[in-house]
Amino acid sequence: MFPARRTDVSVDEAPGRSAPGPRGVPAQLASGSYPIKESDMIDHRRLGRDLELFVSDPLAGAGLPIWLPAGAAARHAVEEYVRELERRAGYRHVYSPPLGKRELFELSGHLGYFADDMFPPMRLSADDEFVLRPALCPHHALVFRARGRSYRELPLRVAEIGGMYRAERSGVLGGLSRVRAISLNDAHNFCALEQVGDEVREILRLIREAHAALGVRPAGFRLSLRGPGEKYVGADADWARAEELLRAALDGVDYDEGPGEAAFYGPKIDIQIVDAAGRESTISTVQLDFDKPERFDLSYTDADGRRKRPVMVHRSLVGSMERLFAYLIEVHAGAFPAWYAPVQLVVLPVDDGQADAAVDLCGRAEAAGLRAEVDLAGSLGARIRDASRRKVPYVGVVGRREAADGSVALRLRDGRGLDPLPAAGALALIGAVVAARSADLLPAG
Numbered sequence: 322m323f324p325a326r327r328t329d330v331s332v333d334e335a336p337g338r339s340a341p342g343p344r345g346v347p348a349q350l351a352s353g354s355y356p357i358k359e360s361d362m363i364d365h366r367r368l369g370r371d372l373e374l375f376v377s378d379p380l381a382g383a384g385l386p387i388w389l390p391a392g393a394a395a396r397h398a399v400e401e402y403v404r405e406l407e408r409r410a411g412y413r414h415v416y417s418p419p420l421g422k423r424e425l426f427e428l429s430g431h432l433g434y435f436a437d438d439m440f441p442p443m444r445l446s447a448d449d450e451f452v453l454r455p456a457l458c459p460h461h462a463l464v465f466r467a468r469g470r471s472y473r474e475l476p477l478r479v480a481e482i483g484g485m486y487r488a489e490r491s492g493v494l495g496g497l498s499r500v501r502a503i504s505l506n507d508a509h510n511f512c513a514l515e516q517v518g519d520e521v522r523e524i525l526r527l528i529r530e531a532h533a534a535l536g537v538r539p540a541g542f543r544l545s546l547r548g549p550g551e552k553y554v555g556a557d558a559d560w561a562r563a564e565e566l567l568r569a570a571l572d573g574v575d576y577d578e579g580p581g582e583a584a585f586y587g588p589k590i591d592i593q594i595v596d597a598a599g600r601e602s603t604i605s606t607v608q609l610d611f612d613k614p615e616r617f618d619l620s621y622t623d624a625d626g627r628r629k630r631p632v633m634v635h636r637s638l639v640g641s642m643e644r645l646f647a648y649l650i651e652v653h654a655g656a657f658p659a660w661y662a663p664v665q666l667v668v669l670p671v672d673d674g675q676a677d678a679a680v681d682l683c684g685r686a687e688a689a690g691l692r693a694e695v696d697l698a699g700s701l702g703a704r705i706r707d708a709s710r711r712k713v714p715y716v717g718v719v720g721r722r723e724a725a726d727g728s729v730a731l732r733l734r735d736g737r738g739l740d741p742l743p744a745a746g747a748l749a750l751i752g753a754v755v756a757a758r759s760a761d762l763l764p765a766g
C-alpha cells in the first residue's frame with residue numbers, strides 16, 4: 322500500500338481517523354493523537370503486561386515492542402491460519418527483505434511522496450544507500466517482474482506477512498496499536514482489468530471468513546473515492562471503471578462513501594474497527610492501483626500476443642499483526658478463542674501422587690499438537706485461579722481416581738465443568754474445537 326497523503330488512511334499506517342466514526346465517535350476520540358488515560362485501560366497494554374504477551378522496553382526503543390512467548394504463540398497460530406486461508410485461495414507466499422536500495426523506493430515513489438514517514442536512508446558508501454521499507458509493494462512488483470508473464474498466470478497473487486518500518490513520532494506510540502516496526506499481512510494481486518470485479522469480491526469473502534474465525538467485529542465498510550482539489554494519477558476512464566467495479570463488489574453490503582479519501586493511485590474499500598478507547602482504524606483494505614504497474618513497467622502477454630499492463634490490487638485481510646492483536650486482546654479481554662490461545666490446556670494434579678499421570682497427559686496433549694502445560698506448585702485452588710487469571714481455555718484436573726483409570730476432569734474457562742472423560746476423549750474434544758476454530762469451548766452438536 323502506498324498512501325499519498327498523511328491523511329490518507331491505509332491499513333499499514335495511521336491508526337486513527339479524523340472523521341467521525343460510524344458509531345458517532347467524536348473526532349477528537351477518533352484521532353490517533355488522542356491521549357489515552359489510565360481509566361481507559363481495559364486496553365491491550367495492561368492485558369498485554371498481565372498476560373505476558375509483549376513487552377515495551379525503553380532500551381529497545383519506543384514503538385518497538387517485543388513479543389513474549391505467550392504473545393508469540395498466539396501470533397504464530399494466527400499467522401499459520403492466515404497463510405493457510407490464503408494458500409487455499411490461490412495465493413503464493415514469498416519472503417522479501419525489509420530494506421532495499423534507495424533507487425527502489427525512488428522508483429516506487431515512496432521517497433518522493435512519503436519520505437517524512439520513513440527512517441532516513443542508511444549510507445554504506447557514497448553510491449550505496451539503503452532504506453528501511455515503509456511498504457511491501459515495491460518488492461512484490463519485482464516478484465511480478467522476475468520473468469515474463471502470460472495472461473494464463475493472472476490473477477497472480479503474491480502474499481507475505483512482511484516487515485516494514487514507519488518513523489512515527491515517539492509521542493503517538495503505544496503498546497501494539499501504533500508501532501515503528503510493522504508486520505503486515507499483505508498481498509498484491511496482479512490481474513487484468515476485467516478480472517478485478519471477481520477478484521475484489523473474493524477478497525471481501527476472505528476478509529469476512531478471517532474476521533469470523535478471529536472474532537473481529539467490523540464497525541463498517543467504507544468506499545474511499547476521489548474528491549475535488551486533490552491530485553490523482555491515472556485516466557478518468559480508469560477511475561470510473563475502478564469505482565464501478567468496487568461498487569459492484571460491494572453489492573448487498575452496507576457501506577459509507579468517503580469522497581476525497583481514495584489513495585492517489587486508485588479508489589479503495591476500507592474495513593474499520595473501533596478500539597476500547599473509541600478510536601477508529603482500518604483493519605482490512607482492498608485498493609486498486611493503476612500507478613505502480615506504470616512505474617515498474619509491469620506487463621503480461623495477452624491471448625492475442627500483445628503486451629498489456631496488469632492492475633495491481635493491494636489488499637490486507639487482517640492488517641498488521643500488531644494492530645490486529647491490539648484489537649483482539651481488547652475485544653476478547655485476553656480470553657482468545659482456544660485455537661490461538663497461548664496455552665490451550667493446563668493439567669493440574671490434585672496432589673503429588675498424580676504428578677506422573679499429569680505429566681503424561683500433558684505429553685499426550687503436546688503430541689496431539691496442543692499447547693499444554695503442567696502446573697505442580699501450590700494448592701489446587703491457587704493453581705486453578707492462576708489458570709483462570711491467565712485465561713487458559715481448558716484446565717484438566719487429575720485426582721486419584723482419574724490417575725487410576727486414565728481419565729481427566731475438564732474445567733472450561735467460562736466456568737463450566739465436565740464429568741471425567743477418558744484422556745483420549747478429552748484431548749479429542751479440545752482438538753475438535755481447535756480444528757474448527759470455534760469461539761465456543763465445546764464442539765458443536
Ligand SMILES: [Zn+2]
Pocket residue numbers: 322323456457458509635636
Ligand atoms: Zn501495497
